[in-house]
Amino acid sequence: MQILNDISENLQKGKAKVVKELVQTALNEGIAVKEILGSLLDGMGVIGEKFKNNEVYVPEVLVAARAMNMGTQILKPYLAENGVEAVGRVCIGTVKGDLHDIGKNLVKMMLEGKGLEVIDLGTDVAPEAFVKAAIENDCTIICCSALLTTTMGVMEEVVKAFNEAGIREKVKIMIGGAPITQEFCDKIGADAYTPDAATAADKAVEFCKR
Amino acid sequence: MTKREIVIQALLHKETLNVPYHAEFTLQEYENMVNYTKDKNFFDEYEGYLHYAQYWGYPTELPDKKEHFKDDFGVTWNRSGADKDIGVVDNPVISEPDISLYPTPYLNEKRIREECENLLKTKGDKFCFVGIGFSMFERLWSYLGMEDALIYMITDKEFVHELLDKICEFNLKVIDIFNEYPFDGIYFGDDWGQQRGMIMGAPLWREFIKPRMAKMYARAKKNGKFVLQHSCGDIQEIFEDLIEIGLDCYQTVQPEIYNLTEIKEKYGDRLAFWGTISTQQDLTNKTPEELKEIIKKTVAIMKKGGGFILAPTHAIPQDVPPENVIAMLNEFKKY
Known part of the structure; x- marks a missing residue:
């Protein structure tokens, strides 16, 4: 359908206002909510792939995500009644002591771009706050971010806190940020490290499908 | 040869008998080192080859808000997290893409001059230079917040160009002051990189940042000064x-990011490199013995043909064991 292609194309260009208008038009024309949402996710998927391949950079991701938000805001009231469910639910935050959020926000945008529901815990998040949020929101995954070598150690405490709370088996723990490596992920017993936001979203979808 | 002469030779891509080196510390790591060595002046023994200071608007702690520092650009930095040296922007000074909201910064010329004079007085025989931190992109995002700064590069190009022109104009005034003093170089701090690739990508960097850096470099070079650039x-x-x-010298050169052999081969005869010893991975995680081996191998790659200043890739953070710092510095002195 042309209008769905147009939504995807305009989202990729970051044309937020156009996307908003097109989504409204599509709704008015009676196109299924699920299909409209699909066109938004399709556009964001293209941006994610291009981001992974260094064909686009953070600014392009940000404007595309903003356009997607404009579209999903319009769809939101109709999602539940049309039986459209999120792919999964994720709690995300930057770990305690670390106030940096651009990386965490990028991952959040990419996760939403894959149709996941994301609960953003912000920055400076204590291990017990991750546990509490995961229980309260019945999350499948938690994503922990750190920019500093001096704060990445908190991720190990997060893993321990989930063990102690007895919910480690129920929740996948994903980690990321500049100093993080696969070796570190293995050492602390987290479930996945991904080097960029788009790959993180792919991994999260994979976890939700299992 | 004096240390200054050795650094100049290195920057001119001439191999010297000794490899110049440098190290600096975060406030917290310096304290750790003082506690470990029980010597407030522990670093005197290792005296590096560089002597410099950066201007970035003198962030000063707010009397009514602990661990929050306001700079001369009107930006407040929250340092209540683990990072006590820089912090994160507390709230964007310019809330919309409207150039009339630009707050003319306070140019504290008196203090800048005093610091220039002090720096020159204390330089000894080292290579002495002065810098502007947060010199272009970082100044932009400190005004706007990182996400809006990047978004406006696509949606409000004219506004971003106008704001960057103002930032550049201010910096040129600072450079003109620096140029009145006999410094050996001028240094610019501005982070453009991520762990993989650039934050804004090369095309937007070329559109927005490059022309202004070119202007600032040219102004610095007017008096024959070397130009040094930092980017993580x-x-x-x-x-x-x-x-x-x-550009004469690029600083940080994170070995977990760059293939040192490749960059030395491709660019090493035209661009000097300062850094290469990883604060992000090696200094934190390796043993003193392993570090010595890493430094030895790194010097073997980088030393050839000059163009190299051996140093940690960043101010050493507080999670680096003091034993590693001492081992590193002793190894640095060998080359």
Whole structure:
């Protein structure tokens, strides 16, 4: 359908206002909510792939995500009644002591771009706050971010806190940020490290499908 | 040869008998080192080859808000997290893409001059230079917040150009003051890199940042000063651009990001490298013995033909064991 292609194309260009208008038009024309949402996710998927391949950079991701938000805001009231469910639910935050959020926000945008529901815990998040949020929101995954070598150690405490709370088996723990490596992920017993936001979203979808 | 002469030779890509080196510390790591060595002046023994200071608007702690520092640009930095040296922007000073909201910064010329004079008085025989931190992109995002700064690069280009022009104009005034003093170089701090690739990508960097850096480099070079540029992360994509606009030395050179052999071969005869010893991975995680081996191998790659200042890739953070710092510094002195 042309209008769905147009939504995807305009989202990729970051044309937020156009996307908003097109989504409204599509709704008015009676196109299924699920299909409209699909066109938004399709556009964001293209941006994610291009981001992974260094064909686009953070600014392009940000404007595309903003356009997607404009579209999903319009769809939101109709999602539940049309039986459209999120792919999964994720709690995300930057770990305690670390106030940096651009990386965490990028991952959040990419996760939403894959149709996941994301609960953003912000920055400076204590291990017990991750546990509490995961229980309260019945999350499948938690994503922990750190920019500093001096704060990445908190991720190990997060893993321990989930063990102690007895919910480690129920929740996948994903980690990321500049100093993080696969070796570190293995050492602390987290479930996945991904080097960029788009790959993180792919991994999260994979976890939700299992 | 004095230390200054050795650094100049290195920057001119001439191999010297000794490899110049440098190290600096975060406030917290310096304290750790003082506690470990029980010597407030522990670093005197290792005296590096560089002597410099950076201007970035003198962030001063707010009397009514602990661990929050306001600079001369009107930006408040929250340092209540683990990072006590820089912090994060507390709230954007410019809330919309409207150039009339630009707050003219306070140019504290008296203090800048005092610091220049002090720096020169204390330089000894080292290579002495002065810098502007947060010199372009970082100043932009400190005004706007990182996400809006990047978004406006696409949605409000004219506004971003106007704001960057103002930032550049201010910096040129600071450079003119620096140029009145006999410094050996001028240093610019501005992070453009991520762990992989550039934050804004090379095309937007070329559109927005490059022309202004070129202006600032040219002004610095007017008096024959060397130009040194700091950027964390991966900016290999723009090495040729930086060489083209006159950069002499690039600082950080994170070995977990760059293939040192490759960059030395491709750019090493035209661009000097300062850094290469990883604060992000090696200094934190390796043993003193392993570190010595890493330094030895790194020097073997980088020393050839000059163009190299051996140093940690960043101010050493507080999670680096003091034993590693001492081992590193002793190894540095060998070359």
